[in-house]
Amino acid sequence: MDLLRQRILKEGIVLDGNILKVDSFINHQIDPVLAYEIGLEFYKRFSDLKIDKVLTIETSGIAFALFTAYHFRVPLVFAKKHQGKNMLEDVYCSKVYSYTKEKEYTISVSCRYVYPGDRILLVDDFLANGQALLGLIDIAKQAGASVLGAGIVIEKGFQPGGKVLRNQGIRLESLVVIDSFKDRKIIFREDEK
């Protein structure tokens, strides 16, 4: 997605530890017009599917998942993060390890909002190690729902998440894939489309 790539080149900052800072338009300040276009792009790429709902995790996936759900005219459900281990009733839970924060947390979704037979599209802002998406897939499986695909705004192609998910048969659409950071320069993979 060229609009997104240009914006990353213009405003993205590469930090130590292969961290890409895009908090001026993705995950602290959000450009709602870009988010609208991102949602529309996911809608187009998955428009051959009959989707019942969009599923993401709080917080920074919500904006992109919301516009995707808006274009599909289906509900958005966001999984909640808990730092404690206390389980609530009537929720599906999964444990997710964050490599960035070096800790495990629990995500949960109410049983009232994911049903057996639901056809689910996952949306998230970043894909690196894939732990967050694997947690959402686990929750969908517990609920008896099917994950039909996953839309990712920025995939770090040099980390294993994309491969792990594709190997599981998940249809993954990443709007940009970053192959490496060379001397703090962002190298994109050629568009796969």
Add this chain to the structure above:
Amino acid sequence: MDLLRQRILKEGIVLDGNILKVDSFINHQIDPVLAYEIGLEFYKRFSDLKIDKVLTIETSGIAFALFTAYHFRVPLVFAKKHQGKNMLEDVYCSKVYSYTKEKEYTISVSCRYVYPGDRILLVDDFLANGQALLGLIDIAKQAGASVLGAGIVIEKGFQPGGKVLRNQGIRLESLVVIDSFKDRKIIFREDEK
């Protein structure tokens, strides 16, 4: 806003402790078409103002703030919540007490995303005691920005937040105001418009 009131009457559940559960369309599962209409309603109600950005707090205000920002064609900034007390650099912080969770947390916004002179519209899903909005107003003040108004999806009119904010001269637009829960029935204040 009649659309919202009808939805609350249809799906809202009144729990002990004056809690209104609306997580089927507001704060766990979100109806994106309703969220779009809510954003449009805030845009109309504040359309006489020149707004530079919309400010909210993660998580459940984001959807409504995002659509409001989309209609105004301005950026959305969401304050982040921290449970710890460790301050980050280059952020404005404010302490917020949550009566629901009975604990204090810190909210922060990067100094790069709120500037002196910014004209800010606050948006949040609920207004009860007003602590979250007062925290955002504090951050705007620290940054030298002006809060021109606040758009609230659901105001609990029997709690003091609305009065506190109006007494401070904040122009408050609540899409629905709930006056009381009588025998678990939701009693709305007559529309002020």
